[in-house]
Amino acid sequence: AAPVYATLSGEAPLVIAHRGASGYLPEHTLAGYELAIKMGADVVEPDLQQTADGVLVAIHDATLIRTTNVADLFEPRNGGYRVADFTLAEIKTLTALPTRTASTSYPGYTPSMADPFRVPTFEEVMALVKAHNQATGDTVGIYPEAKTPNSFAMNAKILEQMQAYGFDGSVPNTFIQTFSHEGARQLAGMQDILAMDNAIAALGYVIKTGDAYGVYDATTQTVSALDDLAGFADGLGVNLGYDLDAGFIEAAHALGLAVHGWTFRPTTPEAAEAQFLPWIEAGMDGFFTDYPALAVGALDAL
Ligand code: G3P
Numbered sequence: 001a002a003p004v005y006a007t008l009s010g011e012a013p014l015v016i017a018h019r020g021a022s023g024y025l026p027e028h029t030l031a032g033y034e035l036a037i038k039m040g041a042d043v044v045e046p047d048l049q050q051t052a053d054g055v056l057v058a059i060h061d062a063t064l065i066r067t068t069n070v071a072d073l074f075e076p077r078n079g080g081y082r083v084a085d086f087t088l089a090e091i092k093t094l095t096a097l098p099t100r101t102a103s104t105s106y107p108g109y110t111p112s113m114a115d116p117f118r119v120p121t122f123e124e125v126m127a128l129v130k131a132h133n134q135a136t137g138d139t140v141g142i143y144p145e146a147k148t149p150n151s152f153a154m155n156a157k158i159l160e161q162m163q164a165y166g167f168d169g170s171v172p173n174t175f176i177q178t179f180s181h182e183g184a185r186q187l188a189g190m191q192d193i194l195a196m197d198n199a200i201a202a203l204g205y206v207i208k209t210g211d212a213y214g215v216y217d218a219t220t221q222t223v224s225a226l227d228d229l230a231g232f233a234d235g236l237g238v239n240l241g242y243d244l245d246a247g248f249i250e251a252a253h254a255l256g257l258a259v260h261g262w263t264f265r266p267t268t269p270e271a272a273e274a275q276f277l278p279w280i281e282a283g284m285d286g287f288f289t290d291y292p293a294l295a296v297g298a299l300d301a302l
Pocket residue numbers: 018047060145177203237262288
């Protein structure tokens with residue numbers, strides 16, 4: 001019989017490719033996103049920063065140093081290698097480097113693009129996903145994270161570009177996420193104005209005080225109550241540690257909030273089963289994972 005899921009939708013939890021297939025290939029690269037889609041990810045996650053000339057690029061850190069070879073090619077600027085201090089043309093000369101368990105190749109996978117390991121623009125990521133959906137009829141979603149969430153101009157740019165690529169609510173499983181709950185509220189208001197229908201996810205750590213659950217807002221260093229978050233958010237992206245438990249998922253679901261946990265990093269099928277099963281049973285709605293193949297495998301094994 002088909003498994004019964006305790007998710008908010010009743011559907012299988014979403015496999016969200018965290019920074020692409022970042023356990024296998026350099027994070028936030030077109031090859032990493034393409035491999036994640038081939039592995040069966042439902043959603044790909046680009047973190048977003050902005051270049052000196054105002055272009056949204058998919059990269060996690062505010063600086064280029066950890067994930068690219070920038071230090072081999074450029075002198076530091078303003079004391080470092082901030083994304084915001086380099087133009088897109090300069091950033092396009094860099095090569096993204098594998099981090100953690102990633103490598104520069106994956107068995108059986110040949111990237112379809114000429115330059116698989118550059119820092120991609122947000123538009124390039126969306127074009128890749130859109131082309132896949134158009135070619136296959138799939139509905140792979142995107143889950144961009146506004147890394148400068150209180151910038152009105154940057155948030156507006158994210159939404160305008162999503163609208164231009166058709167990620168306007170017509171592709172399911174497309175969330176917009178941020179660690180700033182005020183930024184998330186701003187995004188929700190802006191997409192109302194733009195008549196977009198994507199879901200908003202507020203990120204943070206689960207904190208339980210007495211019987212009440214909340215989510216820590218890293219920007220204001222305060223804990224947001226679940227019913228306040230439910231006023232503008234559709235989902236919560238939460239760290240797997242702290243006070244996250246099945247009771248939190250139940251409380252969030254009671255308010256109509258989906259729960260997506262991060263970051264799942266099993267490296268074997270056995271470890272994947274052990275990590276994912278309790279959260280599948282608890283009704284978690286999505287898994288941010290560096291290893292989409294292992295998450296898909298754990299769900300297929302049910
Ligand atoms: O967005 C969920 C998760 O990605 C948050 O952590 O630091 O990997 O962006 P981080």
